Amino acid sequence: MAADLRVGTTGARPGAMGFLTDTTLCIGCKACEVACKQWNQLPMDNFGFTGMSYDNTGDLGATTWRHVAFIERIDDHTGRRPVKLQPFQSNWLMLSDVCKHCVYAGCMEACPTGAIIRTEFDTVVIQQDICNGCGYCVPACPFGVPELSLTDRKAHKCTLCYDRLKDGLEPACAKACPTDAIQFGPVPQLMERARKRVEELHQQGVTSAYIYGDRAVGGTGGIEGLNAFFILTAPPEVYNLPAQPELPQRRVLPAFLSTAAAALALGLAAWRALRGVK
Amino acid sequence: MMTVDTGVRRWEHRRARSVGEAAATSYYGVPPIHKAHWRWSVALYFFLGGLAGASGVIASFARLFGGREARPLVRLARYLSFIAILPAPFLLIYDLGRPERFHHMLRVVKFRSPMSLGVWGLIAASATATLNAFRQAADDGMLGQRTPLAALGRRLPDRAIAALSVGPSFFLSGYTGVLLGATAVPLWAKNALLLGPLFLCSALSNACAALSVLLRRLGPASLPLIHRLERLERVALVSELILLVALEQQSGPVIARPLRTGRLGRVRNALLSAGLALPISVHLLVGQRRGRLPEALRHIATLFVLASGFALRILILFAGHASADDPEATFVFNRRGSRP
Ligand code: SF4
């Protein structure tokens, strides 16, 4: 599968800032999760065990804007841990997941109040004073990012530290990452860096490495790329990411047209049935 | 750090089936997307909106094309449309949690957001439903004979407001299907083109059923008028049945899973048999026996049609939730070549 996932381009607008999250460098320390929670004053989640290896937060949500996934690779044939190590890493895959700040964002187009805006950094932010908790952005995101909080019944997600960017700082997670697995910068520059890194990985024998978030992968169907993109070494589904996500709003016009056609047909039936009752 | 109850997290929805077995191809079976929070109140809103919209359509068509004989139908349909739309804003506010949030909905108009269009459509449909009911009340003398209110009502251009309400009424009974289709939820997204028409047909059959029973009970309506209404109901019911089967077919085995298993599977079976097949058969019998069928049987069929309208919304809503919780469904939908 991964072989035909080509290193491609993104449809990012000029001046777009974003994240490159290189999962091959991630050591699963969760510094990003903690830094994000601290900077954004997010409360701790219910204390408990997910039962999913070292993952204690489970998924992205209203109070978890960075989520480190721990994917333990079990040997396909024997069902046991493989004895041979990957060239560059252990048998763990680790992914610090985050809002993708899509070039065309489903959440933003769905929002009926205009609470979700595109900032001057081309990132996608929910304005808390305007969100009315209708929750339509929640199922409209193809990546399962925003969530309604039960405390204020409003939608929350990563802001790419808009307040820090305003002051010329990099986002808290990127700042905290000890291995530079999370890099922040202008999207074209990051994409250039990502391409080089993938080439490097291929030379080191990790031929499965690719960029998730370019036009070829994770940015098709109207999304046109992600401003926060990833270097992955396994099919997207392994990381719980959709392979070819689509912008839900591309279906609005066709769906309205089909509904209008049905209305026309039913109107005709109603006219035939009710006309000229004398 | 303080602890806050954040509710049920996505990973807590893991299906026992998916854990082990799907661990190689998904993340411990955790749903890759978030489902909507919508519950019964939203299903009720969909149902009442459909009923109000379709009644509005029938009222307008009967007023514009039906002639004198159709007057009792016009009257009942206008009142039904008005009464059915009354709870809609309250259900919406109940879903949002706070009244002032409704007004945030009116900040902007967004053509790519069915939620935004829907609020404006609801307002337009409420306005035309109110105008129509107002005119009708004036005609019926409910506002008094010589009061200024009655005079005002009688001055409303009857045919014009009837014509005006066709658009918003159709919109109100169909847009909710588009709203569901424009999400990342596999079952809804896959059937984006079918949901609007399906909701329209169901709304029309509901309205026809309710109105024909009201006409029989409250009269005075000629039997031919009732039979015409029942013919329309038949068309709507048969189309609904076809669309529902088509929806299940084109979803494919994985995405359609929630429609076939468990409690929702039973809802779907009841819907197909008691909600659609049974009323259609009763209709055919009525057609053959020229209306000589026990009154009770008709009433039961009507009741079943109305119940099926609500059951359809419940089924589509909660089956959507279940498909959003199923990683396999999301992944299947998001592979190129599997989309409509
Ligand atoms: S990943 Fe989801 S929440 Fe983030 S910008 Fe894209 S659609 Fe919006």
Ligand code: SF4
């Ligand atoms: S929950 Fe808030 S941000 Fe999300 S769509 Fe509704 S108003 Fe917009």
